[in-house]
Amino acid sequence: MSAMNTQGRPTKPEASASSDTAPATFTGNRALHLEEKLIFEKDSAGRSGIDMPEPPKVVDRLGGLSRGEAVGLPGLSEPQVVRHYTRLSQKNYAIDAGLFPLGSCTMKHNPRLNERMARLPGFADLHPMQPESTIQGALQLMQQLSHWIMTLTGMPAVALSPGAGAHGELTGMAAIRAALEARGEAGKRRKVLVPDSAHGTNPATAAALGFEVAGIEEDSTGRVNLKAFEASLGDDVAAIMLTNPNTCGVFEYDIRRIADALHEAGGYFYCDGANFNAIVGRVRPGDLGIDAMHLNLHKTFSTPHGGGGPGSGPVVYSEALAPFAPVPRIQQNADGTLSLVEQAEGDAAQAFGRVKGFHGQMGMFVRALTYMLSHGADGLRQVAEDAVLNANYLKARLKSEFSLPYGDTGPCMHEVLFDDTFLKGTGVSTLDFSKAMIDEGFHPMTMYFPLVVHGAMLIEPTETETKNALDEFADSLLALAKAAKAGDSERFTQAPRFAPRRRLDETQAARKPVLRWQAG
Amino acid sequence: MRYLPLTPQDREAMLATIGAASIDDLFCDVPEAARLDGPVDLPSHAGEMAVERQMSRLALQNHAAGEGPCFLGAGAYRHHVPASVDYLIQRGEFLTAYTPYQPEIAQGTLQVLFEFQTQVAMLTGMEVANASMYDGATSCAEAVMMAARVTKRNKAVLSGNLHPHYRDTTETLCRMTDFPVSETAPHVAGADIDALIAAVDGSVGCVVVQYPDVFGHIADLTPLADACHAAGALMVVVCTEMVSLGALKPPGAMGADIVAGEGQSIGNALNFGGPYLGLFATRQKLVRQMPGRVCGETVDADGQRGYVLTLSTREQHIRREKATSNICTNSGLCALAFSIHMSLLGEAGLNRLAAWNHATAVQTAERLAGVPGVELLNPAFFNEFAVQLSKPAAGVVDALAEQGILAGVPASRLYPDQTDLANVLLVAATETVEPEDIESLALALTKELAA
Numbered sequence A: 001m002s003a004m005n006t007q008g009r010p011t012k013p014e015a016s017a018s019s020d021t022a023p024a025t026f027t028g029n030r031a032l033h034l035e036e037k038l039i040f041e042k043d044s045a046g047r048s049g050i051d052m053p054e055p056p057k058v059v060d061r062l063g064g065l066s067r068g069e070a071v072g073l074p075g076l077s078e079p080q081v082v083r084h085y086t087r088l089s090q091k092n093y094a095i096d097a098g099l100f101p102l103g104s105c106t107m108k109h110n111p112r113l114n115e116r117m118a119r120l121p122g123f124a125d126l127h128p129m130q131p132e133s134t135i136q137g138a139l140q141l142m143q144q145l146s147h148w149i150m151t152l153t154g155m156p157a158v159a160l161s162p163g164a165g166a167h168g169e170l171t172g173m174a175a176i177r178a179a180l181e182a183r184g185e186a187g188k189r190r191k192v193l194v195p196d197s198a199h200g201t202n203p204a205t206a207a208a209l210g211f212e213v214a215g216i217e218e219d220s221t222g223r224v225n226l227k228a229f230e231a232s233l234g235d236d237v238a239a240i241m242l243t244n245p246n247t248c249g250v251f252e253y254d255i256r257r258i259a260d261a262l263h264e265a266g267g268y269f270y271c272d273g274a275n276f277n278a279i280v281g282r283v284r285p286g287d288l289g290i291d292a293m294h295l296n297l298h299k300t301f302s303t304p305h306g307g308g309g310p311g312s313g314p315v316v317y318s319e320a321l322a323p324f325a326p327v328p329r330i331q332q333n334a335d336g337t338l339s340l341v342e343q344a345e346g347d348a349a350q351a352f353g354r355v356k357g358f359h360g361q362m363g364m365f366v367r368a369l370t371y372m373l374s375h376g377a378d379g380l381r382q383v384a385e386d387a388v389l390n391a392n393y394l395k396a397r398l399k400s401e402f403s404l405p406y407g408d409t410g411p412c413m414h415e416v417l418f419d420d421t422f423l424k425g426t427g428v429s430t431l432d433f434s435k436a437m438i439d440e441g442f443h444p445m446t447m448y449f450p451l452v453v454h455g456a457m458l459i460e461p462t463e464t465e466t467k468n469a470l471d472e473f474a475d476s477l478l479a480l481a482k483a484a485k486a487g488d489s490e491r492f493t494q495a496p497r498f499a500p501r502r503r504l505d506e507t508q509a510a511r512k513p514v515l516r517w518q519a520g
Numbered sequence B: 001m002r003y004l005p006l007t008p009q010d011r012e013a014m015l016a017t018i019g020a021a022s023i024d025d026l027f028c029d030v031p032e033a034a035r036l037d038g039p040v041d042l043p044s045h046a047g048e049m050a051v052e053r054q055m056s057r058l059a060l061q062n063h064a065a066g067e068g069p070c071f072l073g074a075g076a077y078r079h080h081v082p083a084s085v086d087y088l089i090q091r092g093e094f095l096t097a098y099t100p101y102q103p104e105i106a107q108g109t110l111q112v113l114f115e116f117q118t119q120v121a122m123l124t125g126m127e128v129a130n131a132s133m134y135d136g137a138t139s140c141a142e143a144v145m146m147a148a149r150v151t152k153r154n155k156a157v158l159s160g161n162l163h164p165h166y167r168d169t170t171e172t173l174c175r176m177t178d179f180p181v182s183e184t185a186p187h188v189a190g191a192d193i194d195a196l197i198a199a200v201d202g203s204v205g206c207v208v209v210q211y212p213d214v215f216g217h218i219a220d221l222t223p224l225a226d227a228c229h230a231a232g233a234l235m236v237v238v239c240t241e242m243v244s245l246g247a248l249k250p251p252g253a254m255g256a257d258i259v260a261g262e263g264q265s266i267g268n269a270l271n272f273g274g275p276y277l278g279l280f281a282t283r284q285k286l287v288r289q290m291p292g293r294v295c296g297e298t299v300d301a302d303g304q305r306g307y308v309l310t311l312s313t314r315e316q317h318i319r320r321e322k323a324t325s326n327i328c329t330n331s332g333l334c335a336l337a338f339s340i341h342m343s344l345l346g347e348a349g350l351n352r353l354a355a356w357n358h359a360t361a362v363q364t365a366e367r368l369a370g371v372p373g374v375e376l377l378n379p380a381f382f383n384e385f386a387v388q389l390s391k392p393a394a395g396v397v398d399a400l401a402e403q404g405i406l407a408g409v410p411a412s413r414l415y416p417d418q419t420d421l422a423n424v425l426l427v428a429a430t431e432t433v434e435p436e437d438i439e440s441l442a443l444a445l446t447k448e449l450a451a
């Protein structure tokens, strides 16, 4: 090796000052932390990253509506564009890089086989309005996915079209509304019971359909307060929207009783199935007395979250609600071929309508079915078991330093909820604690949700983490908790220090919104 | 199971730490009657190769649009998607990130959204745009809801030339909330702006018009905007083919108050109808009534420029039942694909792409107009137009599909009750259509209509 060093090139680093006192760089970059301007601020010289020949000359038929003014886009070559987005991507944390314990979000590994399958030309290059004879494979895929979903949930009907979880809620609750209309009770039954711990989409959905939202408080274990629930039942109640396992991370053990009392009182049971990952293959919601429930394919069935979407939120229905399910539906013909039912007529005459263009998130259906086939019935059951095991393991590892808002009364499901009691008097908030986790190389847990718990920290590790990863995570969190209690508050209040950006001023962003780049 | 890393030894050790005798103990809160003791009745796990085989078999039972001539549009368009778009959106840092709730470690996604919002605003000629909705149809429904909040008038007028899926999606939501909606009749002979103007009065909150409309018609919307504004109503413009705005006067320049668009045709594959990309743009002064996530510029503690999700007091996670919409997950990755494609195109590329689309459509229309039994219905169009056939269009489409030609969308599929539209065929021609494709379509139509 020494032969390479004959030009005076030192090979051993000198003992150096700490990086904290390093001078600022001239570029603003810090090695792999590369600053990246907005695409509009890059030099722009009428280039394009796409080569197209001169189009054929025709007499234009734009009816005098030609766009006179420029759009204002910069002109860049392909390498410039690739570099821009590569640099931007490097400013993101992602599951591919590490543990992403966002409670309620089920950030599990996203298998790449799913991506490959979704890109098969027979799926990706299929127009939604092609004649039925040319899309039999696609309809079969949708039918197979429906079969898996109905079997796993123990429910007799499914609507695949909703775009995500909240849209599934809307699609489920709209069927409930249609069923009430058919009973002549839509005017009378306007109240929807929503536990205070529910996700914000639940009350927002109920309100979007014109229902009034009535909160229900939780009991001392984080579950629905049965007394409060029973007291609010009456002939004005349309439905309950209950998440199970709920957002406090526990199973609603009185769920059958809740369902029975509700049905007795003439209401319907909407279950928010965002947390299905905890029970998939082990419990069928159909055995719990529910009438409608959405699944987030982008949670339980691993379709990637993509930095905010897209998702897919199929809804399952009970016999009572099935006639009201929206169009489109899939129908088997006498000759064995499949058809799309796109109008609310015939067998679908009671359909409440349509919730989306075309037939749903096909790209997500392909990914989710690929995931289901990969796991099989046995693997999916293992998913639930390992997800619950991992969460309980973290709970066991962390509970000595963290605070359980409802005490240690029993196992949690796939996520564990802490509050900020353990931080009392330290000058460190849940937000500060989360930002310190960023410096330690972790994505923070869900914070300040559910709202019923002060300074909530909701941790969902998912089943795709190793024991080692969980131990590393737990060790870091314990060390942080001890540091907070020992008075090292600056570690928290000044965090993050090592991320691409320090804490951002959200107040300024909201007060004087700058929502786009402007020239000059 | 390749995706599940815990070993039996790990599980034992973890149960011991937890103090549970078995995994069943952790499910003790589930009512006993609802606990399944074994796997449900579905196949067992399978390796990559086996799954790939099974899925490929399904895929092969479809006729991919690219296998032959394709003239389908009606809200979904087959355009070329550059290779680098699909590569970049599959970078794990984009693909496997969540919604950017921790902005310090999500500046990549956030800057993309800020750039995306800017591109959408520029293209539509509007002041601001949000970070996306599920698709064009849900954007349209949300636009009508927003217009009602802004004008405090629960009444909407929908153009009969609005894509029927958009109409139905909007009407579903309106019906549930006792919100009267009226429609003008579909008008296949041209954009029926006069009928919409006639329907505007002081009780109407908004008028929804599509541009180019479902039959491909384009018309100056300024008179409609003037009529709306004089009556205190908003003009909502739906656009299902965003490439058109590379060639056409943008809705913002004609007085649109809200643009609800479908962004699929830039950067996104057909995907049999989803996931697609709802676009939503409006005026700055209405931004606090806008649905959906929005990204804004700010500074960090060191004064460096950065981006965050903002105006969240409109949203469900803060506002719950008072939120402007219940939307949470949107179409983030489709927005990224759109944005990358726009960046690759640039001003010159977008202009050229739009010019190609128009030129191809004009050539197609001219060729088809020469086929006996085909009558072109559009005085003006971008890359899609309607033709009247001498036979019901659905049968013709099926017959041509047998020959591997996707001839277009029969209007009867969208308007099954409208018998006067039974012979109408919607034909779209993008840059992917080649001269031989046009010839194949013309020859096959000639034969089929003569038969």
Ligand SMILES: Cc1ncc(COP(=O)(O)O)c(C=O)c1O
Pocket (backbone or CB within 6 Å): A104, A105, A164, A165, A166, A167, A199, A201, A202, A243, A247, A272, A274, A275, A296, A311, A313, B327, B328, B329
């Ligand atoms: C409990 C719960 N319900 C509903 C939703 C909404 O789902 P989506 O974001 O897919 O619309 C979420 C996800 O964020 C959730 O965690």
